[in-house]
Amino acid sequence: MEKCKLRYQFVTTAQSTCRFMTFFRPNINAMSGYVPGEQPLPGTQVIKLNTNENPYPPSPAALQVLRELEGELLRRYPDPMAGAFREAASQVLGVPADWILVGNGSDDLLTMIIRACSEPGQRVVYPMPTYVLYRTLTQIQGAEFVEVPYQENYTLPVESLIEAQGAVTFVASPNSPSGTVASVEQLEKLAAHLSGVLVIDEAYVDFAETNALEVVKKYDNVIILRTLSKGYSLAGLRLGFGVANPALLEGLIKVKDSYNVDAVACAVGAAAIADQDHKNTNANMIKVSRAQMADDLQKLGFHVLPSQANFLLAQFPEGNAEFLYKSLKERGILVRYFNQPQLMDKLRITVGTPEQNDALIKGLGEVLT
Ligand SMILES: *Cc1c(COP(=O)(O)O)cnc(C)c1O
Numbered sequence: 001m002e003k004c005k006l007r008y009q010f011v012t013t014a015q016s017t018c019r020f021m022t023f024f025r026p027n028i029n030a031m032s033g034y035v036p037g038e039q040p041l042p043g044t045q046v047i048k049l050n051t052n053e054n055p056y057p058p059s060p061a062a063l064q065v066l067r068e069l070e071g072e073l074l075r076r077y078p079d080p081m082a083g084a085f086r087e088a089a090s091q092v093l094g095v096p097a098d099w100i101l102v103g104n105g106s107d108d109l110l111t112m113i114i115r116a117c118s119e120p121g122q123r124v125v126y127p128m129p130t131y132v133l134y135r136t137l138t139q140i141q142g143a144e145f146v147e148v149p150y151q152e153n154y155t156l157p158v159e160s161l162i163e164a165q166g167a168v169t170f171v172a173s174p175n176s177p178s179g180t181v182a183s184v185e186q187l188e189k190l191a192a193h194l195s196g197v198l199v200i201d202e203a204y205v206d207f208a209e210t211n212a213l214e215v216v217k218k219y220d221n222v223i224i225l226r227t228l229s230k231g232y233s234l235a236g237l238r239l240g241f242g243v244a245n246p247a248l249l250e251g252l253i254k255v256k257d258s259y260n261v262d263a264v265a266c267a268v269g270a271a272a273i274a275d276q277d278h279k280n281t282n283a284n285m286i287k288v289s290r291a292q293m294a295d296d297l298q299k300l301g302f303h304v305l306p307s308q309a310n311f312l313l314a315q316f317p318e319g320n321a322e323f324l325y326k327s328l329k330e331r332g333i334l335v336r337y338f339n340q341p342q343l344m345d346k347l348r349i350t351v352g353t354p355e356q357n358d359a360l361i362k363g364l365g366e367v368l369t
């Protein structure tokens with residue numbers, strides 16, 4: 001009893017932190033976890049332009065399905081392969097259903113790929129800067145990450161990526177935080193010259209002018225990832241999917257959680273992806289706002305990269321951008337600041353509604369004068 005008490009009392013001392021460290025694998029102790037963008041509590045009065053959520057509501061057809069769900073659906077385990085969503089996605093994409101694997105967000109697919117395709121000591125390769133989760137998942141696995149800098153203006157460093165010969169290579173296109181895309185020719189060249197798996201992360205494809213679906217059909221080492229979080233305004237639902245050769249999916253299916261997609265996500269997501277009109281209408285509004293916001297930011301003196309995503313990477317010519325991030329936050333406007341090389345003079349700003357974007361531009365104008 002006394003011992004127990006003592007242990008509880010001293011739980012936060014350096015000594016017991018050491019003790020806790022002995023519980024974990026060395027690579028877990030050595031890493032810091034992924035830090036998601038701030039999520040203020042629902043109802044907080046804030047203009048949230050920091051995590052690339054879609055500012056418009058989800059499909060009314062999907063919300064209708066949600067309202068009409070019956071308890072019986074929740075009493076039973078869900079379909080392990082989320083068949084209803086798979087079928088709906090198959091229709092929309094024009095690929096057979098067995099080329100589709102559904103996940104709890106596309107992050108879930110990233111986890112499956114790293115788990116199934118890389119082992120400690122093997123290389124996981126990606127251009128930098130990009131989605132930070134690629135590094136985190138590689139560290140969890142205990143594999144080795146190789147970060148290849150993007151070339152001038154975020155041109156994909158194809159030759160260096162090939163040279164690195166990763167067991168897994170990630171390319172986000174459009175990339176975050178740059179919003180830039182890799183061309184289909186570049187991606188095909190990569191696919192042809194890599195002996196490992198090429199993951200083309202198309203989280204923002206709904207706002208882009210091109211996609212790499214054709215590459216998947218030509219190369220059996222390629223998987224494309226899509227999500228309903230951005231284009232379909234369903235980040236809270238957690239639904240994403242991969243498109244690849246069924247033989248590649250087979251290995252991923254072995255490592256996935258048995259019931260990785262819940263029954264609600266499957267049913268609501270199926271209705272959402274079937275409603276292409278709703279998604280396209282919203283994406284078009286965002287593209288118009290994106291052009292306007294780029295214009296407005298340039299007028300304020302920012303350098304803005306051409307973006308095919310629902311955000312802009314704005315470079316502040318006068319150095320570190322952290323104070324801009326902080327000053328906007330004081331005004332109730334959240335944007336994303338990355339305290340890492342190549343990004344310290346930049347802000348990643350999600351394109352919101354015209355009203356939100358106006359508030360951002362007004363806020364920035366005030367801060368700068
Ligand atoms: C948002 C995002 C994802 C994750 O999407 P979820 O489906 O919500 O897990 C994956 N990749 C990139 C590059 C993203 O920006």
